[in-house]
Amino acid sequence: xxxxxxxxxxxxxxxxxxxxxxxxxxxxxxxxxxxxxxxxxxxxxxxxxxxxxxxxxxxxxxxxxxxxxxxxxxxxxxxxxxxxxxxxxxxxxxxxxxxxxxxxxxxxxxxxxxxxxxxxxxxxxxxxxxxxxxxxxxxxxxxxxxxxxxxxxxxxxxxxxxxxxxxxxxxxxxxxxxxxxxxxxxxxxxxxxxxxxxxxxxxxxxxxxxxxxxxxxxxxxxxxxxxxxxxxxxxxxxxxxxxxxxxxxxxxxxxxxxx
Amino acid sequence: xxxxxxxxxxxxxxxxxxxxxxxxxxxxxxxxxxxxxxxxxxxxxxxxxxxxxxxxxxxxxxxxxxxxxxxxxxxxxxxxxxxxxxxxxxxxxxxxxxxxxxxxxxxxxxxxxxxxxxxxxxxxxxxxxxxxxxxxxxxxxxxxxxxxxxxxxxxxxxxxxxxxxxxxxxxxxxxxxxxxxxxxxxxxxxxxxxxxxxxxxxxxxxxxxxxxxxxxxxxxxxxxxxxxxxxxxxxxxxxxxxxxxxxxxxxxxxxxxxxxxxxxxxxxxxxxxxxxxxxxxxxxxxxxxxxxxxxxxxxx
Numbered sequence: 327x328x329x330x331x332x333x334x335x336x337x338x339x340x341x342x343x344x345x346x347x348x349x350x351x352x353x354x355x356x357x358x359x360x361x362x363x364x365x366x367x368x369x370x371x372x373x374x375x376x377x378x379x380x381x382x383x384x385x386x387x388x389x390x391x392x393x394x395x396x397x398x399x400x401x402x403x404x405x406x407x408x409x410x411x412x413x414x415x416x417x418x419x420x421x422x423x424x425x426x427x428x429x430x431x432x433x434x435x436x437x438x439x440x441x442x443x444x445x446x447x448x449x450x451x452x453x454x455x456x457x458x459x460x461x462x463x464x465x466x467x468x469x470x471x472x473x474x475x476x477x478x479x480x481x482x483x484x485x486x487x488x489x490x491x492x493x494x495x496x497x498x499x500x501x502x503x504x505x506x507x508x509x510x511x512x513x514x515x516x517x518x519x520x521x522x523x524x525x526x527x528x529x530x531x532x533x534x535x536x537x538x539x540x541x542x543x544x545x546x547x548x549x550x551x552x553x554x555x556x557x558x559x560x561x562x563x564x565x566x567x568x569x570x571x572x573x574x575x576x577x578x579x580x581x582x583x584x585x
Numbered sequence: 586x587x588x589x590x591x592x593x594x595x596x597x598x599x600x601x602x603x604x605x606x607x608x609x610x611x612x613x614x615x616x617x618x619x620x621x622x623x624x625x626x627x628x629x630x631x632x633x634x635x636x637x638x639x640x641x642x643x644x645x646x647x648x649x650x651x652x653x654x655x656x657x658x659x660x661x662x663x664x665x666x667x668x669x670x671x672x673x674x675x676x677x678x679x680x681x682x683x684x685x686x687x688x689x690x691x692x693x694x695x696x697x698x699x700x701x702x703x704x705x706x707x708x709x710x711x712x713x714x715x716x717x718x719x720x721x722x723x724x725x726x727x728x729x730x731x732x733x734x735x736x737x738x739x740x741x742x743x744x745x746x747x748x749x750x751x752x753x754x755x756x757x758x759x760x761x762x763x764x765x766x767x768x769x770x771x772x773x774x775x776x777x778x779x780x781x782x783x784x785x786x787x788x789x790x791x792x793x794x795x796x797x798x799x800x801x802x803x804x805x806x807x808x809x810x811x812x813x814x815x816x817x818x819x820x821x822x823x824x825x826x827x828x829x830x831x832x833x834x835x836x837x838x839x840x841x842x843x844x845x846x847x848x849x850x851x852x853x854x855x856x857x858x859x860x861x862x863x864x865x866x867x868x869x870x871x872x873x874x875x876x877x878x879x880x881x882x883x884x885x
Contacts, residue, residue, distance in 0.1 A: 330616045332855055373853065377829075378649045380800055380853040423855060542642040544651065545852045547616070549609035551629075551658045552644040565660030566637040573613065 330547070333358035335422045337414045338396060344472035347444070348412045349388070349400045352422065359395045360424050366390070366432075366452035367515075367538055367577045370397065370424030371546040374407050382423065383407045384543050384572065386515070388447035388473075389454070397424075400447035400473065426546055427576045430536055434458055435510035439481065440498050440524055441465065442516025446473055448538060452513055453480040461507050465498040465520060499523045509533060518585065525580040535580035541571045548573025556584040586869055587876040588862075590624070592821050592844050593744040593769035595705050597624035597679055600838065600877060601862050604799075604825045604848025605630055605683035605708060605748070606655065610669035611676075617855035622862060625679035627846060628669060630710050632685050633694040635661035640792035645781050650800025650827070651849060652779050654793035657685050657710075662698050670702055679705040681746070689723075689733055693740055700742035707743050708823075709733070712750030712775035724750040724775075727762035734766025744769035746823060749814070751803075752778050756810045757817035764818045772823035772846070773814060774807045800849040801827040808840050815841020815882055829857065831864020841882035 335352040343349045354360050360370065364387055371382030389398035403409050414420060430452055437456055441449040442465035450473060453462055460481040464474055469491035477483045485493030486501035494501040498520060508531075514524045515538035528535035541553035554568040559582070561569050569575065569583070588599040602625035608614055611626045620626055638658025645652050659665070665682075673680050682704045686692035696707060711724035711733060723729050734747055747763040749756060751774035760771050776797025781790035807826020815822050824842030828834050829850040837845045850857040865877075874880060 332617060377801070377853075379646060380649070380829075380849065381644075381646045381651060382852065542644055544644045544653065545607070545613070545855075547613045547855065549613040550607060550644070550653070550852065551609075551638065551655050552641075552653065554638070554641060554643070554658070563660070564658065565635040565664045566658065568637060568658060 329363045330423065330426065331358040331360055332421070332423050333360065334419050337416055337418045337420065339416060340412070340414055343400060344470050346403045347400065347472055348403065349398065350411070350414070351396050351398045352420070353394070353396045354422075356395065360422070361390050361392050361395045361397050364390050364397060364425040365429035366455055367429035367448055368425040368427045369576065370399065370422050371426060372411060373421035373423075374410050376410060379407045379410070381544055382546050383411070384426070384546055386448035386538070387425065387451060389451050402444045423546065427572060428574070430513050430538075430577050432456060433511050433534075436508065437461070438463060438502065438507055438509040438512045440512060440514040440516065440520070442498060442520040443467065445514070445516030445520070445538065448515050449513065450476060453477050461509065463498045463501050463507070465501070465516060466492070497523060499527050502527070511535065514538065521580070522585045525585055528580055536577050537580045537583070538576045539571045539578060539583070540576065543572050546572050558582050558584060586866065586874075587878075588866065588869070590843050590877060590881075592823070593706060593746065595679060595744060597844065599624040599862050599865070600844045601834065601858060601865070602627045602679075602681060602823070602844060602846045603851065603858060604846040605710065607848040607851050610665070611673055614851065614855060618859045620673070620676040620678050622859050623678050624844065625681050625705065626673055627681040627708060628665075628673075628683055629659060630657050630683040630685035631659050631662050631665045631695060632657065633662055633691045633698070635659065635664070642790065642792055645790035645796070647779070647781055647798065647800070647802065649802035650798055651852075652781055652791060652796030652798050653776070654791045654796035656793065659685070662695050666698070666702055670704060674703060681706045681708050683708045683710055683748070685710045689736060692733065693736055696737050697740045700740065704743060706746055707741055708746040708748050708772055709737055710748050710775070712748050712752075724759065725753055727758050730759050730762040731766040734763050734768045738767040746770040746772050748775055749773040750775050751806060751810055751826070757813045760814040760818045764820050768820060770821045770823060771814060771818065772825065774803070774810050774826040777803055777806065799827065801829050801833070803827045804833060804836075808836050811837050811842050812840040812884075828861070829853065831861045831868055834861050834865060835868060835880065838877070838880050839882070839884040843881050
């Protein structure tokens with residue numbers, strides 16, 4: 327038996343932080359305390375009450391409160407399943423399996439954390455836990471800068487917006503260049519085009535980059551092989567050029583993955 | 586109370602196994618369930634060489650079910666034999682190895698290779714809807730089913746289960762063809778071919794366009810086909826298709842399945858297999874059933 331747990335979590339708080347984006351704190355019973363073992367970059371699988379939606383919804387961990395045995399998730403309502411979660415009230419329960427995936431590998435030195443859209447939440451716990459000089463670059467569509475001020479106690483925060491309504495107009499790489507940021511390593515989570523940009527930027531500047539990938543999942547634990555991404559080298563588990571996002575990731579060294 | 590069954594000459598401690606492809610080789614789910622509690626573990630399909638599978642997205646959810654088009658990604662028989670069989674042998678459970686191939690020769694190669702391996706049964710996948718060659722093409726023509734079964738039986742050292750496709754007009758005909766070819770058992774149903782359109786992106790939800798449908802939504806179709814098959818052949822039937830609870834499993838057993846497999850339910854509940862075994866025990870206790878044999882095929 328490993329550290330993964332199947333648990334019934336209790337909703338401690340639930341609020342909308344932006345249009346269609348919700349923040350929820352979950353509390354776990356002592357025997358299945360996921361918070362005690364979770365690390366930044368891991369995710370949890372939430373299960374719907376409605377049996378017509380049978381696949382778990384993988385959602386990244388935004389914050390970890392080890393003392394209280396609680397995890398925070400910040401998620402976008404993307405369909406009926408996440409819509410069901412958004413209607414959960416304080417005191418309601420939800421079935422959860424986790425913590426899942428590998429998480430970020432924390433390194434010393436100067437770091438840039440990059441989050442794009444709904445890839446922003448998992449960077450918060452990482453920002454809180456990293457030692458050394460930390461810059462955070464957050465990419466938004468518009469001036470609706472959810473979670474931004476929550477990063478400010480832990481890092482210098484820079485913003486890019488697609489419409490130019492706040493920070494640098496453009497994408498996160500534009501913001502990095504505009505602000506003249508430099509680092510020993512990058513940690514990133516966001517949409518695929520952003521991850522491609524991060525990978526290129528890191529390669530050109532000789533910086534290591536850890537990127538958190540997303541893919542449609544079924545089991546969430548590495549058995550079904552639904553959520554694979556293409557690896558540069560033959561993977562030792564799959565024996566082909568595929569890695570499992572849910573089990574071998576979601577965090578990968580950017581240069582090991584074909585995007 | 587006796588839950589054990591003799592399936593194609595192999596004694597199983599209970600009638601519950603896993604559906605191929607949903608459970609890997611057991612390692613991942615061993616973090617949630619004691620594999621030794623299962624009657625058998627059925628492994629994901631293995632081919633003669635590693636297969637990379639299809640492009641992503643490989644799965645999507647549908648109402649009460651899902652579609653998958655994994656494309657039989659597998660590490661190949663060599664790594665499987667070296668790593669996965671010894672892993673499973675550590676547990677007190679039977680090993681059913683699912684075999685896939687693109688050509689008859691590829692199936693035969695894997696079956697020959699497994700002859701010297703310590704596994705209990707072979708399940709031959711002649712019904713995967715997600716690979717271009719092989720798979721389903723073999724499973725929709727009774728002559729082909731009979732021929733491939735015979736060729737595999739010629740070289741197999743373990744009992745052979747032929748896994749049948751529901752994507753046929755007459756499932757009993759396919760089951761009889763497998764029996765005529767010498768199959769020791771049949772298993773069914775594999776997934777139903779389906780499709781989902783993403784209306785916002787105006788494209789297919791799966792990269793492969795079509796996928797295999799599974800989950801509780803397919804259960805009535807599966808129960809019907811298991812019943813028809815059990816009526817048509819003398820060899821034992823391994824039933825599957827949307828089993829999520831003990832009640833679901835008991836429907837298949839009463840329809841004539843000597844064993845049942847739990848598949849998609851593992852994704853909804855990682856302890857589904859052991860929960861179902863316990864539920865069957867509870868049902869037998871509450872209904873004063875001494876031996877599971879009393880229930881197998883009791884609905885005629």
